[in-house]
Amino acid sequence: MEGTIDGFRYGAVTPVASYVMACLGGALGLRCIVRSLINADSWKPGWLALGATSIGCGIWTMHFIAMIGFQVEETRIRYDAVLTVLSLVVAILVVGIGVFLVGYRGAGAGSLPLAGAVTGLGVAAMHYLGMAAMRLNADVGYDGFTVTLSLLIAIAAATAALWAAVSVRGFTTSLGASLVMGVAVSGMHYTAMAAVDVHLHDSAAGPWSGDSPTSLLLPMLLGPVVFLLLAGVVVMSDPLLVLGNGEWNRPAGQTAKEPASPDRGSNSGARKARY
Template sequence: MTDHLSQDWLTPAIAFAVSVCGSLLGLAFAARARRARGAALWQWLVLAALSLGGMAVWSMHFIAMMGFRVPGVSIRYDAFLTLVSGVTAVVVMGAALTMTIRRRTLPWLLASGVLAAAGVVSMHYTGMASMNMHGAMHHDPFYVTAACAIALVASTVAMWFSARLRGAPAIVAGALVMAVAVTSVHYTAMMGVHVLHPEADRAGPPEGSTASDLLLPVIVGLFVLLLVCSLFLMLGEDEERVDYSRSGADAPRPRASAPTAAQDYTPRHGVRPAPPAPTDDVWRRPRR
């Protein structure tokens, strides 16, 4: 049987920290996407989907699986299914973000929450299917249902955060809430996992890659993603600053001073002053 309490605290802490970073970047990019138009809108949406789906959800799941152990059972991972689970999380999260940012209504918010929850649950169980071991894995229906319910609520809240939060304090608080929700979905689902040892011992480990073989590409990918996201955030701040030297129309105009009494006064019976003579240099034909 599986002993879920045998995990140390370091692996869940690292997984939670990665989820916080991904949620923070994703919410920041979503805030930029709400103010953007045209090609810039899709640029911020892609970065938000990579941050939320790839880092906050999938990377958190993969790192948390590093601490999953079954006594006496060797675990290997199918690299193709592991990649499919990551792509699923990014694509579905991108579609959900597009729905909730472009259509800011309650029905679209609920629909995007359902779609994002389906993506999170599909990602998790696709990642679980990528595990190869000499033993039978079973999922308790109660914990599967609980994980789906938490994913639905968490995804809907995440879509609301993406469409509503403004300002750094609100985004940081939203990132913490999202990381707690994503972590709760993963460990709730893992509590329902039971592995039964095979009746006969099999020689040799199962097919697939070890966790350490896949860990290096994940770390390199996370580092590159953080670097790219940080670069886009810095460039985005420079683009959003108002440059008054480019256009005179955008520059603040001085307030017109109120007319004085002397300027507004016109004598009632006096002679009106003659209009000023033209100052142009155009030759005029003299009158006879």
């Protein structure tokens, strides 16, 4: 017997909230990666790690906020805590691989496609691992074509995000890029969810274990959300990231302490006059 799937149990609340979290994680991640690139004196591994964790938490939070709105009308849904936590670890690690690749090797023809493919497939793995954490009195199946489409969207979204991370420097353009990232990640999620079909078991009350969505997901979401808020405080307290000092607009080889050439010439003339 086919189960009746409703992916929007709470209407537009969960899709909008999940999109906002994906955008927040993307925006913070992009700004942290930019911070590692515009200042050679910054602690690059730390900023890249913070950026990767922000993006990974944003993607994972987006997924499970959206899953709060997912239900099968004929059966309850529970979640395995270990697999749910593992999906968060996978999200952060695979995003980290991509971020460190482009952070140190740039968005060249060799590194960007590799980083995008690894990160995209990792994000998809996070999604399907999170789906595997579901416990319900039914078997969950997937349409092969739609799954393949979701993988392609994930790879394209990851590649575009990593390219933006090393190519987009301005504050406003980073925000715009994060909005596009949110659309791409949400599009991948709901495309993957369109592949789902549920075959109910014959018995009405099969023995399955796990935690309910509200008892597991809501408390578990608190950690990544708090992390994103703290990362936001770090980013917003850094004037180089928020206000900017034109660092990424300066010609190569000119440092922040070098004054503009006309002033340098007038100051030099003044010194010669005095001496």
